Amino acid sequence: MNDVKLIGRxxxxxxLQHTAQGTSVTTFRIAVDRVSAKDATGTTSTDFFSVVAWNQVADTLVRYAAKGRLVVIDGRLQSRQYMASDNTPRAVVEVVARSVTFLDRPSGKDISA
Structure with missing residues (x-):
């Protein structure tokens, strides 16, 4: 089973970008706090994850998202390989979002539209 849930900012x-076929897509990064099990003081560190969202999820994100917003990402992990511009092979692991839920209200925006 390939299922990922992340809560972060x-x-x-x-x-928003569009494929040649007109499909909406967006990529972004999410910062997720991690409490180390070895650190008795509860000090947190932060992990950063790349996320890809398609279609209506991408459209909604672009409309309401702002840097720093608290969200829940529900999705799956995907790995892919590509050739970089300097002709070196690269590999990336990213989260493909099935849904994104906002956990806070945007400052100064009315989301009732």
Missing amino acids: LATVPT
Whole structure:
């Protein structure tokens, strides 16, 4: 089973792009706090994850997201390989979002529209 749930803050602003077929897609990063099990003081560190969202999820994110918003990402892990511009092979693991839920209200925006 490949199922991922992350709660964190948007580290980058999602920007809408479209494939050649017109499908909406956005990529962004999410910052997730981690409490180390070895640290008795409860000191947190932060992990950053790349996320891809498609179709209506991408459209909604671009409309309401802002850097720093607290969200829940429900999705799956995906790995892929590609050739970088310097002709070196690269590998990336990213979260493909099935849904995104906002856990806070945007400051200064009316989301009732």
